[in-house]
Amino acid sequence: MQSLNISTSAMRGIQQALDNTANNLANIDTIGYKRRVASFSELLSDSMNEQPAADNQNRNTSVGIRIGSGARLGMTKLDLGHGSVKVTDVPTDVLVEGNGYFLVTHKIKDATGNVIQEENRLTRDGSFKVSFDDDEQGYVLHTTSGHILTDENGVNIVLPEPVTNIQITAEGALTANGVSYGNIGLWKVDNPDQLQQVGQNLFDAELDSGANPTTKYTNALITGDATLRQGALEGSNVSMTEEMSQLVNIQRAYQLNSRAVGISDQMMGIANQLRSR
Structure with a gap:
């Protein structure tokens, strides 16, 4: 048996x-x-x-x-390990160079449409799109799953009008049409092995609804652990x-x-x- x-x-x-x-x-x-x-x-x-005793005679092992x-x-x-760099020249595509994760949020609503919770997720996927969000009453940068990109304080980045000529610096400063809209938040995770995958290329940030990410993570852009590169994406590191x-x-x-x-x-x-x- x-x-x-x-x-x-x-x-x-x-x-x-x-x-x-x-x-x-x-x-x-x-x-x-x-x-x-x-x-x-x-x-x-x-x-x-x-x-x-006979088995112990002339024995070389323990x-x-x-x-x-x-x-x-x-x-x-x-x-x-980092994946291959894919240059796309799309202004809303952002590559993370170094140890850092974007913080994105998504509102969970009940049957009546009221917001009951805001979930926080981490991701390395920088292929953002711009579209109008009814809850924010403005244009936001969001992932393919609908999660909205946040700034260095964990607040959703909202553009009041359709913009062109979006510029993102290596330090995360976001400008559009010459107007500044704050800095993109990029967060360092000390022990990434503990990150729980929740699907859609996202990780659970383990933050309460509306919590400031600085209470748990450090800004990788400020510490110099990572930088951003506009117009490029990081491919999968699967061989x-x-x-x-x-x-x-x-x-x-x-x-x-x-x-x-x-x-x-x-x-x-x-x-x-x-x-x-």
Whole structure:
């Protein structure tokens, strides 16, 4: 039974690693996407130390027999490597160079249309669009998911009229038609591995509705940890070659454990036949 437990637990972890690889491949063209790397950890193991004296003679290894219980998917670590730079020459496309994330917000409404909560999200996707927002009564920069870009105080950036000639400096200063509209907020996350992905290329900022981001994060533009580049985007850091190689390794590991389950089943069948005689 122990061999079955070891193989089945490994197969569950391998299946989760396969799902992770499939998600990386699905986002190979997603702007600002960061791949995740699966890593395994060992389950609880037991040690048998009471062995016959004959087994201890001429022994080169440590005393005791280590009996494992298999492995599981320990964690999926976020790969913070930068993706390729894509020059678009679109004024509302902004590339983050360095360690920083945009803070974007989205209002959640009830059935009557009243705002009940404002969720805060972090993203590296700088492909913003300009459109009119009824709640803000002005034009905003928003992501493809509808989340609005905020300034250095966590307040939505609102343009009172349709503007042209948008200029964004490396330090985040936003101007349009020669009028200044504040500075874009870019926030440094000390431990990005703890960021929780919530879909749509967004991470949970773990901020209360209306909270100032300075209470949790530091401005990466002020500290010099990052700069902005207008008219360019950061591509995904997923490598097709690396992911396909990982896919082959996962397939081989799954086949090995599947074969181990089949052999264990055959051995238990033979033991049952011997006992019935």
